Amino acid sequence: MKIRVDDITDKPRLLTFEEPYDAFPALASIHKIGQSEFLSPITVELTVVREYGHIRVKGEVSVGMRFACSRCLALFDSVLRSDFTVFYTEGNHFDSDEDEVELAEEDLVSVSFEGEEIDFSHEVAEQVIMEMPLKPLCGDDCRGLCSTCGADLNEGDCGCESASFNLKFNALKNFKVEK
Ligand SMILES: [Zn+2]
Ligand SMILES: [Zn+2]
Known part of the structure; x- marks a missing residue:
């Protein structure tokens, strides 16, 4: 060049x-x-x-x-x-x-x-x-992985959704995959 x-x-x-x-x-x-x-x-x-x-x-x-x-x-x-x-x-x-x-x-x-x-x-x-994006996203509306079971939430609800709002909120806030 x-x-x-x-x-x-x-x-x-x-x-x-x-x-x-x-x-x-x-x-x-x-x-x-x-x-x-x-x-x-x-x-x-x-x-x-x-x-x-x-x-x-x-x-x-x-x-x-x-x-x-x-x-x-x-x-x-x-x-x-x-x-x-x-x-x-x-x-x-x-x-x-x-x-x-x-x-x-x-x-x-x-x-x-x-x-x-x-x-x-x-x-x-x-x-x-x-x-280059620091945090690449497959789409703005990507739902990520379930912090409880690790399922890809873009493919549908995994069932953990029935947990209380608080749990869900905290999970989103401190996103990590549990072992
Ligand atoms: Zn994604
Ligand atoms: Zn789940």
Whole structure:
């Protein structure tokens, strides 16, 4: 996911990339842990343009992923998408520990580059990671597992429902699967 700096002009240019997840070390290690899997190549559309003192890159990244629901543990697939803008500035006017300056707006990132090429891989991988849900849900209305018997409540009531409201309420509050 590279472009020669000389090929970037003040006329916006659209670039499309498609690369397997294991071309990105950070994504490969997420996949290896196994809680989330990549099902498709990472697809990226970038519009690059030179303006003022920097290069502006507006991008959209998408990838098919498989997650385990944090409530019912079922596996489900979904397409993860993220829109982002990165400003690349030539030279290293930043201290090494300030290479990346996050600006006020969340998905606006400023990065410095050196040399004749810009490699977008690092920022693209970072966008994917930021977009990954911390607590994936198979659906907003997922009912989770019964805290008493462990049954998947999405498949119907297990019978423990007849317990008092208090019990049910506490079970939801301190969700854990009893052994
Ligand atoms: Zn679920
Ligand atoms: Zn139950």
